[in-house]
Amino acid sequence: MGKTMIEKIIAHNVGHEVKPGDIVTVDVDYVMLDDIMMPFIVSKFREMGFSKVWDPEKVVIICDHLVPASQVDDTRAYHISCDFAEEQGIKNIHRSDGICHQLMTEAGYVKPGHVVFGTDSHTTTYGCVGAFSTGIGYTEMASILGTGKLWIRVPSTINVNITGKLPENVMAKDVILKVIGDLTASGATYRSLEFTGDTVENMSVASRMSMTNMAIEAGAKCGLFAPDEKTAEYCGIKLDEFQAGLRSDSDAVYEKVINYRAEDMVPVMAVPSNVDHCVPISELKDIKVDQVFLGSCTNGRLEDLMAAAEILKGKKIAPFVRFIVTPASRKVYMEALKNGTLQTLIEAGADVTHPSCGLCCGRTGGILTDGEVVVATNNRNFLGRMGSSKVKIYLASPKSAAASALNGKITAAE
Amino acid sequence: MGMTMAEKIIARAAGMESVKANDICTVELDLLMSNDGTSHITVDKYNALKHPRIADVSKLVWIVDHNLPSDSVKTAASHKKMRDFAKAHGITYYEGEGVCHQVMMEKHVRPGQLIFGADSHTCAYGALGAFGTGVGNTDYLYAMVTGTSWVLVPETLRFNLKGKLPSGVYARDLILTIIGMISANGANYKAMEFGGEGLGSIDMAGRISICNLCVEAGAKTALMEVDDVAMDYLKQHGREPVACFKPDSDAVYTKVYDIDLSTIKPIVAKPHFVDNVVPAEEAFGTHIDEAFLGSCNNGRIEDLRVGAEVLKGRKVNPNVRFLVVPASREVYIQAMKEGLLDIFMESGAIVMNPNCSVCWGACQGVIGEKETLISTGTRNFKGRCGHRESFVYLASAATVTASAIKGEIITADRL
């Protein structure tokens, strides 16, 4: 019987065949620890009686939620991170280089076929290069640090198959919002969400990242794209036989297959306050916007910034609207700096912040108050996520976000 | 009897032939600057008035710079109040354009003006021969409603500058030296007037840096004679002077200081007072956690050039968070065009959007318990930049950048 992609990744890791529902123990290829969880991870690690991490080279610590610090106590997590790295000989520490999920693939850690865990729910992102990655709690992270292993249950797979050419102003973000809207927020719980079809094959790795990043918003354990030539180039590798074969067999058993025609897609937003509440922008009339946020691990990459810049070139955002741009990483910032994208955005009126989680994690970077409306390119619009519970958060693509900043009201790009 | 610059500006604003120190005058204000530190309070007080009105809305400039982007619901609510009010009344309003005093220098200040700002460092405007002074929000509100206020004409301390600053020594070192010399209240209630042939060798960025910090000696305002350097700056920014006042040769000064610029050395102000200055080498070896290049005092393109020059080809010490915060959008774009931001980002610095940052101690970049910061900001008071148990050293852009590379305090020439 054929195997799905996730079954192949796990089987390769454990050295024997697996099927959905099996509980197996995997050897972990990388772990991602973010600053905000570090105090808890380190304390559990010690309580468990460990003194040495199993393999310092497989541990990546990333300070992104709390750098630069906006509260005096934020620096505590930073120092715990730095001290632990020093104590354990962990060289993979990023103190101010950008968002964890961006760096894990961009900085060359995660490769196709890897098994990776992170202390953040959006760890599903690395499926963009064909890795199995998912979020866990800090207690489990502490145990991985000590043992290098974790048990997992092999998930069944929902296949999302998209064919055809996306309309002009429809981006990967619109696609994933539509998929989540159809699946609902729990529709893929425990499942692997596997994206196939020529539409996604034609997408950049960055676009695929937006989709795997949000797989968790449908409850999925992971989101996956089969690695291809683009993946290899992005990862700076040549795919080996195992990696090249990382796609579901034609007779693989999917729990469900959902088919989409790309041509049917339209620009959408997830309206307050559920990610699965997906509405075509054409139906969102006369909604005034107070702030626009372009950034996050979902949509803070070069192509996202460039898409927005294209719309804003030579123009000014609407008066009294704040437009906050937070590149996903130092590398993204520098590329956008060099190719003139940042200048276009800043001249249009954007406030470009240092690469970090920024507003998405709700601690700084443009917090809002009662009655305000924000159009944001990140992944969650839960009540209270960006300030008071009376803030209305609309999730959108970078193009729709830029168009909304330009017009001062919710608009799709034209 | 002759008049000082301060007296001349006040005389003009009071519509009088002449005034002298310690007179109390009713003056008409030329500009009224307010930022997000207190504007929301001003709005509340305004709304509580029985007959609220704005005398001349064209004189009001409101600037969001302290907590930008907003870091809390409370901040967001204050900003909203300020923004909505500005919008409703047609007040000139900036959000994200830069630190208030830098934005004022770039877009509004003209020689000869009398300007109130609801911020202590408003004295920076003296670099363009304007009388700027900080006021509280009640004084601000009164001026906003009536267009006028009362001022006590300050006595003046005169600083005659001669010679040139040595290479590797900056205006920042000069003003810290002066504050150390006259102490933190040495100019209390007074004007500090700068002139002399030495002034010509100091660029606009240096002049703003000097005037801006005079409040740390207690000064009511700082003033510099308007020369070609100032006129060029004004022209570049598309403005004309109101009046270029020069002090009379027989003006009465409380005290006159002659300062030979060639004797100034790199200086640091140690915790927790601006006048706690020592030669930089006395602080060498002090471990630092964070370095800050920015603020209304030292976040201009000239300062960023100094920092980038020191940093070029080197790396920020991994144990240091080096915050680089251009003082305005104009500065940011210029730094971008000159490739300075590339240098900073490549070396590991944290480049932030123009705002007050850690100088204000309540937005991105604050320091934690027992941490040490070396800063080009305005103040090193206890707790100013974050945790109450933290330490702030003030120094020039060059010394701050060199220290960020070394991980401990050092001057650029000793790296």
Place this chain on the structure above:
Amino acid sequence: MEKFTGKVWVMGDDIDTDIILPTEYLVFKTIEEMKPYAFSPLRQDIAKEIKNGDIIVAGNNFGCGSSREQAPEVVKALGVKCVIAKSFARIFFRNAINNGLLLIENAELADEVKEGDSITVTLNDKIEYKGKSYPIVSLPENLVEILEAGGLVKAMRKRNGLED
């Protein structure tokens, strides 16, 4: 092989973490303080009636919602010996094991069992109810180790020779 018998509480589908422990009670510092409010949106005083050794049998998607570890902790603190459900939400499943709460998946029992009846569980083997036997998919050794130790922190302490 460990074997135990307990009284059954029957619950439906989608018992979410806000039902297990409503958000407002998360402010309490200890699980003991939270305990009386467990499952209160479902039935006001059920927490007081659940006795040590009882068993919860539920439908699909038990524990869906947030990642709060207090949810499995409070169920364990009530003395619930195990939860048998048609399915569990992912994060809850992991959090439960890590906190030493036994979970068993079974597709049929929820539709057949009556509240108040007794069932017998033989660990890693079967569930017995009214003469019928339902097989249990055995957990891997390492999970049993975690459960038997009373949670992941304790299991790791044991592994590291800090506890017997």
